[in-house]
Amino acid sequence: MEFADVFITLAIIFGLFMAWGIGANDVANAMATSVGSKALTLKQAIIIAAVFEFAGAYLAGGEVTKTIRKGMLDNAMLASSPELVVYGMLAALLAAGIWLLIASKMGWPVSTTHSIVGAIVGFAAVGIGIEAVKWAKVGSIVASWVVSPVMSGLIAFLLFLSVQKLILLTPDPLKNAKRYVPLYMFLVGFIVTLVTLFKGLKHIGLHTSSLQNYSLAVGFGVLTMLFGYYTISKIKIDPDADRDFHFTNVEKIFGILMMVTACAMAFAHGSNDVANAVGPMAAVVSISQSGVLTQKAALSPWILVIGGVGIIAGLMMYGKRVIATVGKGITDLTPSRGFAATLAAAITVVIASGTGLPISTTHTLVGAVLGVGIARGIGAVNMRVVRTIFMSWIVTLPAGAFLAIMFFFMFKGIFTS
Amino acid sequence: MVTNVFANIFGSSPVRPLQMHMSKVTACVSELTPYFDAVLSEDWKQARAIHKEISKLEREADKLKKQLRLNLPKGIMLPVSRRDLLEVLTMQDNVANQAKDISGLILGRKMVFPDELGEKIKEFVARCIDTCVQAETTVNELDELVETGFKGSELQVVESMIKKLDKIESETDKIQVNIRAKLYKLEKELPPIDVMFMYKIIEGIGEVADISQRVGSRLQLMLAR
Numbered sequence: 038m039e040f041a042d043v044f045i046t047l048a049i050i051f052g053l054f055m056a057w058g059i060g061a062n063d064v065a066n067a068m069a070t071s072v073g074s075k076a077l078t079l080k081q082a083i084i085i086a087a088v089f090e091f092a093g094a095y096l097a098g099g100e101v102t103k104t105i106r107k108g109m110l111d112n113a114m115l116a117s118s119p120e121l122v123v124y125g126m127l128a129a130l131l132a133a134g135i136w137l138l139i140a141s142k143m144g145w146p147v148s149t150t151h152s153i154v155g156a157i158v159g160f161a162a163v164g165i166g167i168e169a170v171k172w173a174k175v176g177s178i179v180a181s182w183v184v185s186p187v188m189s190g191l192i193a194f195l196l197f198l199s200v201q202k203l204i205l206l207t208p209d210p211l212k213n214a215k216r217y218v219p220l221y222m223f224l225v226g227f228i229v230t231l232v233t234l235f236k237g238l239k240h241i242g243l244h245t246s247s248l249q250n251y252s253l254a255v256g257f258g259v260l261t262m263l264f265g266y267y268t269i270s271k272i273k274i275d276p277d278a279d280r281d282f283h284f285t286n287v288e289k290i291f292g293i294l295m296m297v298t299a300c301a302m303a304f305a306h307g308s309n310d311v312a313n314a315v316g317p318m319a320a321v322v323s324i325s326q327s328g329v330l331t332q333k334a335a336l337s338p339w340i341l342v343i344g345g346v347g348i349i350a351g352l353m354m355y356g357k358r359v360i361a362t363v364g365k366g367i368t369d370l371t372p373s374r375g376f377a378a379t380l381a382a383a384i385t386v387v388i389a390s391g392t393g394l395p396i397s398t399t400h401t402l403v404g405a406v407l408g409v410g411i412a413r414g415i416g417a418v419n420m421r422v423v424r425t426i427f428m429s430w431i432v433t434l435p436a437g438a439f440l441a442i443m444f445f446f447m448f449k450g451i452f453t454s
Numbered sequence: 455m456v457t458n459v460f461a462n463i464f465g466s467s468p469v470r471p472l473q474m475h476m477s478k479v480t481a482c483v484s485e486l487t488p489y490f491d492a493v494l495s496e497d498w499k500q501a502r503a504i505h506k507e508i509s510k511l512e513r514e515a516d517k518l519k520k521q522l523r524l525n526l527p528k529g530i531m532l533p534v535s536r537r538d539l540l541e542v543l544t545m546q547d548n549v550a551n552q553a554k555d556i557s558g559l560i561l562g563r564k565m566v567f568p569d570e571l572g573e574k575i576k577e578f579v580a581r582c583i584d585t586c587v588q589a590e591t592t593v594n595e596l597d598e599l600v601e602t603g604f605k606g607s608e609l610q611v612v613e614s615m616i617k618k619l620d621k622i623e624s625e626t627d628k629i630q631v632n633i634r635a636k637l638y639k640l641e642k643e644l645p646p647i648d649v650m651f652m653y654k655i656i657e658g659i660g661e662v663a664d665i666s667q668r669v670g671s672r673l674q675l676m677l678a679r
Contacts, residue, residue: 198603201602201603205608206605207606284601403463406464407531413604414533415600416468416600417466418463418531419464419465419529421529421530422462423463
């Protein structure tokens, strides 16, 4: 294909830009609850995010990448003019990246997922033709944006109720916390491993049967649990600390759980949101290299690495500040509540990743926080912010689309002279 | 400036400010002990100084009350009903107002109580302050209640605290009846207008305990759902 090197270079630059934005904003949001509830220090949060984001993207991110890369467009229609898809994907990356930057500067809680989906649908519908978009697939994605916060809210609600029932409401919460918290850790390890395995790890050469999947998941769960038992036994219980607030020591134990959950959250985020940057990049690279659209080539690992590097760079350069601000802001989120919210969000996101649906981690997390709030577990939830989030949800789609259409015609003009 | 969804989604929790307000109220009411010591020994200079302190604490409580009210706009989802919360706040504030009113009235009229009543009044004031302190203890459990989602053994702890509050309050009622009976026996030898105001003050001190108890009842309404 003509200009292949130019396209690939541009894709890498724009992809890095987009990944940087994701790291700066989205990852920071995902990790903020852990830092906010003082379960992790800033440095620990960044290391965990870096390791598990990458693992999530590499091990479990394939499906979502596929959806973003080609799931929303009608390939048969575009086969005759693959260069249009290249322009479009470049435009989408640039549009989403710029929109994210604007939104972060203005403090609007926008979702990276919404901006990239809006951008792709925008360039395809206007630049190529309404029929170029697989509306059924886009419809199911949009539906998942409604369902995912509700689902994570429900899971968070139930998780928090179980925490209440098993630990907080009992006469001796400390003893029960020591007993049951490792079980929650088991749950974290089990679910994340199971969903990842069932989606398949063929791309790293791992073929497993259902039975193997289950036993592996149980194994990972037990491993997490043992880690939990060990760490909890290391905690120093300070009876004096309970004088003012009776749950100080219990919360220390939940702090460990929160750490494990934060890993799961980073993993889940990596599996879903990294695709937002990597998907279009992969599309551009594979089309430029082969000149054909419907190519079954697997995702090259180096593209994922670029996505990972971009995200970690964004997190370290800019996300640090976001986490720090939030960390100071959230005083209301103790580890026991933060854990319920984060785990619920992580489970929802991992399941969505498994089915290839790009959902917004931020919004899922907000849904989970509301779930804990409804269980009367949080002192106050600002519903105005929830409304703002909903509004930004509606604004982001046309904004991403508009920018993408603009860039699409710009690239088309530059390269088809 | 970096603003963020998660920093904002958590509205400021009303629990801590409510507790701060209550501790200010208790500090204000507790000044009644040295105040009555001064009044009963007719040390008006000292009494004036303490009354000033009481007024100052009451004003500070007022300020906290206003701040909390302004921080509870409609768009905030709370674990307890807004109305119950604001009513607890109003009740708490009334306790401090009552303390200020009593001390102001006594000082303004430079009231002298008969010696026979002195000890009994001190006991009465002390017990009424106990009611207020018990109400504060109960309010201080609110953060634990939020933690447990207003359920379970913590709820029982709070309910037993409210029960104790009621018990102390009914004790103050008995002391009040006792003092009134004593005053009734003495009233013929005292200037009638002074006696009228003495009854008023005794009633006023009793009110401190009454309103403190009402703080507890409002809390109970919060929990009973």
